[in-house]
Structure formats: structure tokens, C-alpha cells
Amino acid sequence: MCIGIMKEHRDASNKLSIELSNTMDDHLFVCLSDTIIKEFKAKITNKLDGIDQHYWDFNIRENKIVLHSDSMAGISIYAENDSDTELLRKIGQKLFDVVKVSEIQRIEGLASMTVNERLYVSGLMAEFDIAKKNNKNRAKTILRWLGVDEGSIVRIIEV
Secondary structure, three states: OOOOEEEEEEEOOOOOHHHHHOOOOHHHHHHHHHHHHHHOOOEEEEEEEEEEEEEEEEEEEEEEEEEEEEOOOEEEEEOHHHHHHHHHHHHHHHHHHHHHHHHHHOOOOOHHHHHHHHHHHHHOOHHHHHHHHHHHHHHHHHHHHHHOOHHHHHHHHHO
């Protein structure tokens, strides 16, 4: 399993949307919704649920953010007002981390792998290498996602 990268798209009117997952997963969708509410103190203002689509609107500091799920396109977020791109990117990064953790939990045999194998199969090797050089806290977070014990994390980050 290789965890994808967060992708930004612009539609014909130049409105930004952020792809979080390329598959529809109702459990993950609800988890992402809970994260928006908890981390950004959002309130759900509208829910539209169909057979293979969900559009949930959130109010965050007077900004309308939409979490969208589609059986063909996966899960994404966008802002009603394109001036909210900074907030949208901040939310997108937090939600994408939730998606990563969800995908890591699906990797079979992770506990029996070496750290390098865990980084490789999760697709996080490049992100970890960059984080180890530039953002030690992010590097530690990635290792924790992969189930690496704290003693090993300290030794790996110090090298």
C-alpha cells in the first residue's frame, strides 16, 4: 500500500478543492467530519446524503467549508468562498494526516517490519527523509504513526 499525496485542484471558475482520498469510505468520511468539528471548532450547517455521495457543510469562523465524498472521485474538501484558501489548506493538511493514519492501520504485518520497511510500504519514506532534516517533530509523528517505540524514535531522529 502506498499512501498518496494531498492533491489540489482548481475547477473552471478557479475554485480550489483538495483531494484527501481517492476512494469513498463512509467511516473515514465521518472521522474526517469529527476532526473538522473538534480541531477547528466547526459546526455542521447542512448535510446532503445520497446513495453514493455526501456533501456536508461546515461553518468555521464565518467560512463555509464543504466535505464531499463521491463513489467515483473519493473524498475532498473545498471552500464556498475562494478567499478561504489558507484556511482550506490548513484543514486539508490536518485531514490528510487523518487519512494517512487510517491507511497505515490497514497495512498487514506492519508490526513485524523494520522501520525502513514500514516507511517504504506506507509510501512515507520521502516525507520522513525531508521531515528528519527540516522538522524533527513531524519526523517523530510519522514514526509514531508507524508504531515505532519512543526509544527507537529518539535514536533514529538523533542520527
